[in-house]
Amino acid sequence: MKIKIGLLARIALAIALGILFGSVAPESLVRLLATFNGLFGNFLGFVVPLIIIAFIAPGIAQLGKGSGKLLGLATFFAYSSTIVAGFLALAVSMNVLPNFIKPNAVGSFENPEEFLATAFFKVDMPPAFGIMSALLLAFIFGIGMAATKSDVLLKGFTEFNVIIEKVINHVIIPLLPIHIFGIFMNMTFGGQVAKILSVFAVVFVIVILLHFTMLILQYSFAGALNKQNPFRLMKIMSPAYFTALGTQSSAATIPVTLKQARKTGASEKVTDFTVPLFATIHLSGSTITLVTCAIGVLLLNGESIEITKIIPFIFMLGITMIAAPGVPGGAVMAAIGLLSSMLGFNETMVALMIALYLAQDSFGTATNVTGDGALSMIVDRFTRGKSMVLEKTES
Secondary structure (H helix, E strand, O other), X not given: OOXXXXXXXXXXXXXXXXXXXXXXXXXHHHHHHHHHHHHHHHHHHHHHHHHHHHHHHHHHHHHOOOOHHHHHHHHHHHHHHHHHHHHHHHHHHHHHHHHOOOOOOOOOOOOHHHOOOOOOOOOOOOOOOOHHHHHHHHHHHHHHHHHHOOHHHHHHHHHHHHHHHHHHXXXXXXXXXXXXXXXXXXXXXXXXXXXXXXXXXXXHHHHHHHHHHHHHHHHHHHHHHHOOOHHHXXXXXXXXXXXXXXXXXXXXXXXXXXXXXXXXOOOHXXXXXXXXXXXHHXXXXXXXXXXXXXXXXXXXXXXXXXXXXXXXXXXXXXXXXXXXXXXXXXXXXXXXXXXXXXXXXXXXXXXXXXXXXXXXXXHHHHHHHHHHHHXXXXXXXXXXXXXXXXXXXXX
């Protein structure tokens, strides 16, 4: 009988083995893994612009073919919720994390050779175009396809999306544990892992508390609009939370989310439309995780948290999350380009960011889908009594 180990378990195992082997392995083995990490990191940098175009362009085009006012209202609340989550994470992280993370705690990641073993060789893999070029192209093609109703072009981008998703599912995701294993082996070899793990623990606790805070805010607003007890509503939606915690997939949880959302009192017409939509475009929990982890990594690297950089990052993250790949870790994959271009993350910082994010991915997904119930109630309240024709989006 073949036993399947989930991604979270593989990441945890990779971290544990990396720490274990890093304390006893010879330098040649550490350098071998460092070589793999260099190759993998360069390949990831090559693929990131393709991920942005493959997911954002058709995502925007398909949103444009939705159901008029209802689609606009649902998208507005999903984006607003994601932005609020980002600013909540920013406010808390800026005031709490500096108390636990010493600036430049592990030396600058700009000069990793100071404490990390170096690779035997490097292979440059320059991307076809830059991150901002990819974002601009994605927006131009996405909006253009929606405006012109270009089904032929949309079909091409959809097939391109399938190709890139297969690259993520069959190349990047399977190799991620090895990449993280190599990073933690190298960190242990350089005597830095204890400091990094202490940061992991602090960030993990803060992220979980922020997730529940966000859910309370969402259900307090939904409950106030509909004159219902927010904690009773959260209890109704709890099966969706625990299902997502196990599956790590918003899409796989849709049947449970839909069933529980109907029990909150939202109309079946609205929930049938919004729940599958929110499973794709509403990622408030993932945004909290990304912003908090990003600030943690920046502080660990000894960099100041510049509001002028973080605020635009949050607004762009809200757009990017709309088209994040629906696979475990998909949100952080979609965000890598923004981390590099807007916050200046290098290869080592990105690797730590991925490890931090994936350790909490299931909790972020659970927060996303549970919040979908609150947003469905809010949309239902604002559409109640109005004649809104639902033109079913072609699936």
